[in-house]
Amino acid sequence: MRLLLVEDHPPLAEALAAGLARGGFAVDCAGSAAEARRSAAGAAYDLVVLDIGLPDGSGLALLAEWRRGDGPPVLLLTARGELHDRVAGLDTGADDYLVKPVEIPELLARCRAVLRRPGARTGPALSEGPLMLDTATRNATLHGERLPLARREIGVLGQLLRRSGRVVPRAQLEQAVYGFDEVVGPNALEAAVSRLRKVLEAADAPLTVVTVRGVGWMLAPAGEAGKRP
Amino acid sequence: MTASTNSLGRLLARRLALIALAVALVNLTAVALRYASQPEELARSALQRQVESLAAGIAGDGAGLRIAADRRAPFDAHPSDYAFVLVDAAGATVASANSDLLPLQRAWLQDGAAIDADLTHAGRRLRVAARAIDHDGESLRLVVGMTGDPDRWLLRALLDELATHVALPLVPVVLLLIGTSATLVRRAMAPVMAAAAWARALHPGAANPAPPTGGTVPDEVADLVDALGRALERLESALSAERRRSAEAAHALRTPLAVLAARIDALPPGPATDALARDIRALTRTVQQLLSAATADIAAPGTTAIDLADIAAGVAAQLAPFAHVQGATLSLHADPRGAAARAAPAAVELALGNLVENAVLHGGRAITIEAGPSPLLRVRDDGPSLPAGHEQAIFEPFQRGPQAAPGGAGLGLSIVRRAMASQDGAVEARNPPQGGAEFSLRFRAAAD
Numbered sequence: 299m300r301l302l303l304v305e306d307h308p309p310l311a312e313a314l315a316a317g318l319a320r321g322g323f324a325v326d327c328a329g330s331a332a333e334a335r336r337s338a339a340g341a342a343y344d345l346v347v348l349d350i351g352l353p354d355g356s357g358l359a360l361l362a363e364w365r366r367g368d369g370p371p372v373l374l375l376t377a378r379g380e381l382h383d384r385v386a387g388l389d390t391g392a393d394d395y396l397v398k399p400v401e402i403p404e405l406l407a408r409c410r411a412v413l414r415r416p417g418a419r420t421g422p423a424l425s426e427g428p429l430m431l432d433t434a435t436r437n438a439t440l441h442g443e444r445l446p447l448a449r450r451e452i453g454v455l456g457q458l459l460r461r462s463g464r465v466v467p468r469a470q471l472e473q474a475v476y477g478f479d480e481v482v483g484p485n486a487l488e489a490a491v492s493r494l495r496k497v498l499e500a501a502d503a504p505l506t507v508v509t510v511r512g513v514g515w516m517l518a519p520a521g522e523a524g525k526r527p
Numbered sequence: 528m529t530a531s532t533n534s535l536g537r538l539l540a541r542r543l544a545l546i547a548l549a550v551a552l553v554n555l556t557a558v559a560l561r562y563a564s565q566p567e568e569l570a571r572s573a574l575q576r577q578v579e580s581l582a583a584g585i586a587g588d589g590a591g592l593r594i595a596a597d598r599r600a601p602f603d604a605h606p607s608d609y610a611f612v613l614v615d616a617a618g619a620t621v622a623s624a625n626s627d628l629l630p631l632q633r634a635w636l637q638d639g640a641a642i643d644a645d646l647t648h649a650g651r652r653l654r655v656a657a658r659a660i661d662h663d664g665e666s667l668r669l670v671v672g673m674t675g676d677p678d679r680w681l682l683r684a685l686l687d688e689l690a691t692h693v694a695l696p697l698v699p700v701v702l703l704l705i706g707t708s709a710t711l712v713r714r715a716m717a718p719v720m721a722a723a724a725w726a727r728a729l730h731p732g733a734a735n736p737a738p739p740t741g742g743t744v745p746d747e748v749a750d751l752v753d754a755l756g757r758a759l760e761r762l763e764s765a766l767s768a769e770r771r772r773s774a775e776a777a778h779a780l781r782t783p784l785a786v787l788a789a790r791i792d793a794l795p796p797g798p799a800t801d802a803l804a805r806d807i808r809a810l811t812r813t814v815q816q817l818l819s820a821a822t823a824d825i826a827a828p829g830t831t832a833i834d835l836a837d838i839a840a841g842v843a844a845q846l847a848p849f850a851h852v853q854g855a856t857l858s859l860h861a862d863p864r865g866a867a868a869r870a871a872p873a874a875v876e877l878a879l880g881n882l883v884e885n886a887v888l889h890g891g892r893a894i895t896i897e898a899g900p901s902p903l904l905r906v907r908d909d910g911p912s913l914p915a916g917h918e919q920a921i922f923e924p925f926q927r928g929p930q931a932a933p934g935g936a937g938l939g940l941s942i943v944r945r946a947m948a949s950q951d952g953a954v955e956a957r958n959p960p961q962g963g964a965e966f967s968l969r970f971r972a973a974a975d
Contacts, residue, residue, distance in 0.1 A: 307782050313789035320792070375780040379815070381873040398787035399811055401804070402792035465844035510847045512839050512859030512896075518851045 299413065300324045302343045304334040304360070306353050306376070310398075314375075315346055317402035323409070329357040335363075343370045345409055350376040350387070358390050365391035366456065371412050406465050412493070414460045424459040426517065429498075429505055431459055440501050450475055450490040458507065458517040467514040491515055536712040540705045548642055553910075554693040562685060567654075568671075571643050573684035574656035577601075577671045582660045585667075592621045599624055599845035601678050603863070608675035614668045621667065628653070629672045636668050649675070718748040726755055730828060735759065745906055773821045780814045812884075816938040823945040826874040830971035835866035835875065836898035842879045843896055846887070855887045855894055862899025869902070869972035870950040875970070878946040878954070881939045882966050883905040891963065902952075902970040912958040921956060943968075 301323040305311040310330070315325045326341070328334035346364075349358040362371055371393045378385070379397035387395045394404065395410045403419045414424055424431045428441045436452050438445045447455065449487070453475035457466050468487065475490065476482050495507040498520070506520035534957035541578045584598030594613065599653070610625035614636055620626070635642050644655040651674040652784045660667040675679065713921055721739040729735050738752045753765035787807050794800045794972070843857045850857050870873075879896070883906055886894045891908025913921065922944040941953075943966075947954045952970040959965045 307786070308784045310782055310789065313786050313793075317789050317792045376645050377785075381876055398781040399788040399807070405789075459774045465849055467840070467844065508847065508851050508856070510843055510857050510859070512861060513843045513847070513857075516847060516851075518848060 299344045300326070300341065301409070302326050302328060302334065302337055302341075302346045302370075304328045304331075304346065304352065304357065305349045306330060306351070307349075314402075314405070317405065318347070318409070321402070321406040321409070329353075331357070331360050332475045334360060336488075338364065338370070345413060346370050346372045347375050347405075347409070348372050350374060350378060350383075358387065361387075361392060373408060373412055375405075393443060404463070411461055411464070412443050426459055426462045427504055428458070429503060431455055440498075440503050443499055443501070445497055449489075450486075451494040451497070452479050452495055454487075454490050454515075456508075456518075458515060462517045465516045471514060485491065528858055535716060539708050539712055543701065543708060544783055547697060550696050551693055554697065557690060558689055558692050560683075560877065560921050561690070567643075567645060569681055569688075570645075571653045571656060572688060573676075573680040574654065574671050574673065574686070574949065575645070575658075576658055576684060577609075577611070577680065578658045578660075580660075580669065581613075582662075585613070585660070591665075592620050605677050607677070608677055609671075609673050611669065611671045614670070614742060616666045626690060626901050628674055629655070629670060631670065635670050638666065645705050645763065651675075655739035656881075705879050705880055715745075716846065718744045721750075722752045722755075723751070729755075729759055744970055770822065773818060776818065776821070780818075784811055813938075816881075817940060819881070819942050820945070823874070823877060823942045823949065826871050826877075828947065828950050829868075829870035829872070829874070829971075831869050833867055833872055833875070833906050835868050835902070835961045835970070836861035838875045838941070839866075839896050839898040839904060840878060842883060846883050849884070850887050850894065853887050857883065857894050857897045860899070862901075864900050866899030867901045868902070868952075869973050869975055870970045874946045874950050875904070875968075878904070878943045878952075878968055879904055881943045881946075884942075884969070885939045886910065886964070886966075890966070892898040896911050902972045904968040904970075905965060906968075907959065907963060907965045909963040911964070912962065913956055913964050915958075922954065 299322065302306065302323055303311060303319060305314060306329050307519070309329050311329065315327055318325045326337055326343075328337050331354045332349070334346075339345075346369075348357045348361060352360075356384075357376070361374070364370070364372065372391070374387045374392040374395045375398060376387070376395075377398045384395050384397075394408050396408055402505065414425055425431060429438070430440075431438045431452070433456060436449070438447050438452060438455055454464075454471060457471050457474045460466075472482070472487055475487065491507055491509070498506055504520055505517055508516050508518045510516065565799060581594055581598050584595035585592060585783050586595060587593050587693045589751035592613070592615075602611060606625045607628070610628035611623060612620055612626050612631060613622040614631075615621050618636065630648055632644075635644070635655065639659055640657075641659070641962055642655075644653075644657070646655070653672055653674050655670060655672040657668060657670045660669045718739065721744075723738050724820040725736060738756055744752070763861070784807065788811070791800065791804050791807060794803070839859055839861070839947050843859045883896065886906055886908035889910045894906065894908045896904065896906055922940045940956075943954050947968060947970075950970060952968060955969070956963050957967075
């Protein structure tokens with residue numbers, strides 16, 4: 299996976315590039331909008347991590363330029379965390395938005411999540427740690443062992459894996475898992491999520507499905523609370 | 528202008544009423560003094576009233592003239608004090624009452640003249656009024672006399688005089704004065720009221736309405752409006768400088784923190800690295816809070832109706848990973864009746880986000896956000912209760928409760944309070960009976 303990091307602060311660019319490289323990306327750095335423009339024109343990137351505040355212009359302007367053509371997916375990384383900044387970034391066409399400071403595992407997870415989006419240049423496999431889902435064969439495996447999951451549970455897992463570590467709203471999950479003509483009971487989704495959680499638990503997976511009642515579900519590290527790497 | 532007792536209109540009306548009262552008093556004194564110095568005037572007036580009363584009561588014609596019973600009544604009731612005699616043109620008595628009190632004198636019966644007399648008869652003072660009366664073309668003479676005054680004719684005459692000379696001319700003038708002055712004041716104060724309404728609607732940092740102008744605004748008010756406008760401009764520029772500084776500070780602080788956070792990843796895993804990661808997270812949170820605190824109370828109040836449940840869902844989704852790491856679960860309960868309010872979404876997010884973070888960091892394991900009923904948001908946790916008696920103190924900046932989370936700057940709840948104040952809302956804390964702590968955010972109603 300080839301990634302372009304556009305960041306004008308040298309120590310931060312160097313530290314982020316090192317972290318992304320450890321995460322398996324081939325990283326190119328650009329310190330200005332002009333440099334980023336040249337790099338993007340010269341090579342095909344799978345993903346761009348873009349700072350908004352650049353010395354020679356706004357990252358948002360660059361993003362808007364790329365969005366007019368067939369640009370790569372963009373993850374905005376910025377010091378501006380206000381609601382209207384986030385909305386402006388996503389409205390301009392960013393695939394995701396992260397506020398500095400960010401820890402490398404979180405950045406890597408977001409990068410992978412953007413690459414997992416439908417239409418992104420990615421293979422058919424979704425994975426998070428030892429958990430893997432082949433979207434072509436619809437087989438889920440943990441450490442290579444097949445998990446006994448039904449069709450809907452595979453659908454739920456696919457959606458949760460695409461946004462791993464973040465909450466997937468209920469409506470989005472419903473839409474993705476059920477067809478339009480399917481008659482769905484009021485608790486069908488809860489039942490599917492609950493079975494998926496039990497299967498993960500039975501297989502001793504390091505991941506579990508966390509319920510945010512009234513909002514949605516997310517795939518998150520299992521086990522004792524507070525044990526964050 | 529409000530209906531306060533200090534409004535200029537009321538003040539003027541009160542003053543005018545007082546002046547009217549003083550004028551009435553002066554007038555009363557004058558009338559009273561006049562009659563005190565000329566008592567015979569009063570007697571004449573009293574008798575004149577009786578003459579008029581009796582004359583109006585004459586009925587019949589020719590020899591059959593008589594006086595209506597109700598007009599005679601005072602005379603019949605007091606036979607030793609009051610008397611009258613009605614005499615026709617030929618000198619014959621037509622009607623009378625207690626005529627023995629009245630020794631008729633020739634002068635009294637002379638045509639045309641109105642005669643008043645004051646004499647002593649049978650040892651008592653007798654006051655007499657003799658008048659010419661015209662009844663159906665017939666010339667009559669009426670003589671009325673009094674030796675005592677059990678029916679208080681004199682007093683009634685006095686009151687009558689006062690009413691005629693004091694009350695009648697003064698009351699309409701006073702009413703007219705108060706009415707016109709109230710109208711004039713209201714009209715003159717209208718531009719001031721318009722300017723006050725404009726000034727009340729001003730909010731630094733928000734899109735403000737244009738000041739009231741036009742040909743009808745007097746120079747004095749225009750000057751005040753102008754001065755206010757300038758003050759607002761200065762405030763606006765100070766605020767925008769403050770915002771710019773906050774943004775610069777955000778950038779300046781976040782970037783080195785980002786370098787630290789990124790470099791941690793390169794360290795070999797171990798307890799020291801974990802501790803460092805935790806410290807950086809705490810520092811990040813403190814920086815975030817300081818920046819929020821700098822901007823929380825200058826958020827412009829919301830102008831459109833929003834759905835609090837939508838924002839609550841966003842906040843819950845955003846904080847769920849953090850809560851999970853801390854071992855807490857979040858749930859959102861949206862009231863089926865809706866949760867509408869009028870507020871700026873960013874301020875709602877800031878207030879609610881800080882409350883949820885606060886609940887997680889203070890040891891809540893199950894945290895519930897309730898959206899609604901409108902216009903309320905509630906955050907309830909099952910952690911330790913709030914220190915009794917400190918429900919208000921916890922909202923002070925840098926105030927850290929005895930169970931405060933380690934590493935916190937004590938800014939979270941003060942940010943909540945300031946964000947709420949910027950939206951004309953309020954935050955309240957209490958210990959619910961089932962335990963834990965509960966915070967309520969009350970916003971302006973959507974219909975406001």
